[in-house]
Amino acid sequence: MSNEKKVRAYTNIALIKYWGKRDDQLILPTSSSLSLTLDAFYTETSVSFDDSLEKDAFYLNETVQDEAATQKVSRFLNLFREQSGMKAPAIIKSTNYVPTAAGLASSASGMAALAGAANLATGLNLSPQELSIFARQGSGSATRSIYGGFVEWQKGTSSSDSYAVKVDDANWDIGMVVVVVNKKQKELSSREGMKLTVATSPFYQGWIDSTAVDLVNIKNAINDRDFEQIGAITESNGMKMHGTMLGANPPISYWEPDSVLAMQLVRQLRKKGIPCYFTMDAGPNVKVLCRLSDSEKIKTAFLDYFNEDQLIISGPGSDLKEITL
């Protein structure tokens, strides 16, 4: 079939976090965020419309998905159907090269790849900026996965100007060591976690105010290629997000003992003269921002406490791309 093309989108890890919506329906964030796209974690997706189907069928990692998961995909595809006039049901095939829902932002690469594949299958020929707006309506973090390198999601004033822009291609000595503390499905989704935080944390306004300052400072540091400054802002912003969550009622914590161990190891490595900085998302895993040229050294130090398969080195990822089968 002519539309059986796959699209690959890489995941991203926020250095300046997105944690809260001002519009739940359109997924408009309370603040702008900034991420690094990673090449080690990605999703590949194809969409083929087929009139002979009764309804959409969604396969993830070659397994047909249940009603709830399929509906989420269908609702997202409907945005493309509305825009293109396409009415037929579709077969959606997705392969996740990401430990799903382990806090490694699988929804980012997942929804970005789906947006790219739907764009191809409908022939809408959307620009990356338009694709970013579509991806956003699937999942906030997916907004940023349209681009490689350092990417800013500008919160905008409405749906039409809340999209991602590339800040820098990160084509220099930078990367991450991802410490997989626990691959299990998390108990509280980001979506629920951020909603509760916005509604109940007395620290929330402080979070918004200081994130705006962090964003300006990190963009200057990226422009200067000042790795230590980028790392220090990243570490501070991530911890502030977790502090804000601790202020929610009931309090939210995604940390596990090994998360704390990993953060301590990063501080020790820094004392020994290896510049590296940690960040954490809505899960127990720790991401260590480092110079790619130091990543093997950092991994070796972590091997005293973690297994080989818990330590994944990644360089910067690229823009969303079409994969020819």
Ligand code: 2P0
């Ligand atoms: C981020 N996270 O900026 C933040 C930091 C996790 C912690 O974006 O509700 O799956 O689909 O917009 O994008 C995870 O939240 O949430 C996330 P929805 P999403 O990467």
